[in-house]
Amino acid sequence: MSTETIHMQARQLVTPDHPTITFIEGDGIGPEIWAAARQVFDAAVQKAYAGKRQVNWLPLLAGETAYQQTGQWLPDETLSALRTHLVGIKGPLTTPIGEGHRSINVTLRQKLDLYACYRPVTYYDGTPSPVRHPERVNIDVFRENTEDIYAGIEADVNTDEAADLKQLLARYNQLEKVRFPETAAFGIKPISSEGSARIVRAAVEHALAHNRHTLTLVHKGNIMKKTEGSFKKWGYQLIETDYADQAFTMNQYAQLKADQGSDAADAALKAAKDAGKLIVNDVITDNFFQQTLLHPENFEVVATMNLNGDYISDALAAQVGGIGIAPGGNINYQTGHALFEATHGTAPQFAGQNKLNPTSIILSGAMMFDYLGWSEVATEIRQAIAKAITSQHVTMDFATTDSATILSTSEFGEYVAEQL
Numbered sequence: 001m002s003t004e005t006i007h008m009q010a011r012q013l014v015t016p017d018h019p020t021i022t023f024i025e026g027d028g029i030g031p032e033i034w035a036a037a038r039q040v041f042d043a044a045v046q047k048a049y050a051g052k053r054q055v056n057w058l059p060l061l062a063g064e065t066a067y068q069q070t071g072q073w074l075p076d077e078t079l080s081a082l083r084t085h086l087v088g089i090k091g092p093l094t095t096p097i098g099e100g101h102r103s104i105n106v107t108l109r110q111k112l113d114l115y116a117c118y119r120p121v122t123y124y125d126g127t128p129s130p131v132r133h134p135e136r137v138n139i140d141v142f143r144e145n146t147e148d149i150y151a152g153i154e155a156d157v158n159t160d161e162a163a164d165l166k167q168l169l170a171r172y173n174q175l176e177k178v179r180f181p182e183t184a185a186f187g188i189k190p191i192s193s194e195g196s197a198r199i200v201r202a203a204v205e206h207a208l209a210h211n212r213h214t215l216t217l218v219h220k221g222n223i224m225k226k227t228e229g230s231f232k233k234w235g236y237q238l239i240e241t242d243y244a245d246q247a248f249t250m251n252q253y254a255q256l257k258a259d260q261g262s263d264a265a266d267a268a269l270k271a272a273k274d275a276g277k278l279i280v281n282d283v284i285t286d287n288f289f290q291q292t293l294l295h296p297e298n299f300e301v302v303a304t305m306n307l308n309g310d311y312i313s314d315a316l317a318a319q320v321g322g323i324g325i326a327p328g329g330n331i332n333y334q335t336g337h338a339l340f341e342a343t344h345g346t347a348p349q350f351a352g353q354n355k356l357n358p359t360s361i362i363l364s365g366a367m368m369f370d371y372l373g374w375s376e377v378a379t380e381i382r383q384a385i386a387k388a389i390t391s392q393h394v395t396m397d398f399a400t401t402d403s404a405t406i407l408s409t410s411e412f413g414e415y416v417a418e419q420l
Contacts, residue, residue: 026091028346036413143309248272
C-alpha cells in the first residue's frame with residue numbers, strides 16, 4: 001500500500017487516499033482500548049470506501065513504555081513524527097500527582113501548539129446518566145489549551161522563585177493580598193489577547209459551519225478581571241470586528257439598550273435571530289455549571305479558558321455517561337496539527353483485565369475522521385456505537401438493563417466492527 005503525507009494547502013487540510021496516521025497506545029488500559037478502536041476504524045474505512053481508501057497506522061512511543069525503552073517519557077522521535085504527519089490519535093498517558101514528570105498531555109499540546117481542545121458532548125440513547133434529561137445535552141466545548149495555569153509557571157514554598165515573586169508583589173503593593181505569604185506557593189495565570197482570539201475564532205467558525213445558533217463565552221471575569229475578564233472582552237471584540245455580518249453579541253445588545261432603550265435592543269436581537277445570525281453571550285463559570293444542569297438545551301457552543309474548560313468538559317460528560325464515552329481532540333487549525341485522544345485516565349488497576357470501555361477513543365477516532373474530511377467513516381462509527389448502546393451490547397459500566405449483554409473491551413470492539 002502506497003502512502004502519502006497529510007498536509008496543508010491554501011490553509012486547508014489535504015488528506016490523501018492512503019494517509020499515514022500516527023498513534024500512541026497509551027499506558028494502563030491504553031493498549032486494550034486502542035486494539036478495540038483500531039478494529040472499528042479499519043472496518044469503518046472499509047465499509048465507507050470499499051478499499052479505495054485505507055489508513056497506514058504508524059506506532060509511536062510515549063509514556064511509561066517509552067521511558068522503559070528509551071529513558072524518555074516523550075522521545076524526540078515521537079515529536080518529530082507528530083510534526084511531520086500532522087494528525088494522530090492516542091490513548092491515556094500517566095501523569096503523577098504532586099511530583100515526578102510533568103503531564104505528557106500538556107507537553108504535547110504546548111510543543112505542537114494544539115491551542116484548541118474541542119470536546120463535543122452529546123447523548124447516546126441507552127447510556128446511563130445521573131440526570132433526568134441527558135438527551136437535552138448537545139454542547140460543543142472549545143477549551144483554550146496552551147495558557148492559563150496549565151502554562152506550569154509555579155514557585156514552591158521557601159524557594160528563591162517564591163522569594164522573588166514576593167518581592168515583586170511587595171513592590172506593587174500586592175503582597176498584602178497573600179493571606180499567608182511565608183507558607184504560600186505561587187502559580188501564574190497568563191491569558192493573552194492572541195490566545196483568547198484564536199480559541200474564540202475556532203469556536204465561531206465551528207458554530208457557523210455546523211449551523212449552531214448560540215455561542216457562550218464562559219469566564220470568571222467578575223473576580224479575575226484582568227485575565228478572565230479580558231478573555232470575555234477580547235472575545236466580543238473579535239466577533240464584533242471580524243464577524244459583524246454573521247453574528248450578534250449580547251455586548252452589542254447591552255450597548256444598544258443603554259444608548260437607545262430596551263425596545264431598540266430587543267428589535268436588533270430579533271432581527272439578528274430572524275436573519276440566522278450566531279447569537280453570542282457570556283456566562284460566569286459557576287452560573288454556567290448550574291445552568292447546564294437546569295437547562296442544558298440553552299447552550300450549543302462554548303468557548304472558555306484552559307482550567308474552566310477542563311472542569312466543564314468533564315462535568316458535561318458526566319451528564320451523558322461519563323468520560324468513558326467522552327471524545328476529544330487537540331487541534332491547531334492554522335498549522336493543521338491535531339491529536340485526538342481518550343479523555344479518561346490510564347486506570348492501571350484494570351490494565352490487562354480486558355473489561356473497560358473503549359468508547360471514548362472510538363468516538364475520538366470519529367472526530368479525527370471528520371477532521372480528515374472522511375465524514376462517511378465518522379458517520380459509520382457513530383451509528384455503530386449508537387446501535388451497540390441502544391441494543392445493550394456494552395461493557396459493564398454501560399449496562400442499564402438486566403437483559404444487557406456484557407462484553408469485554410475486545411468483544412465490544414468486535415461487536416461494533418460487526419455492525420459495520
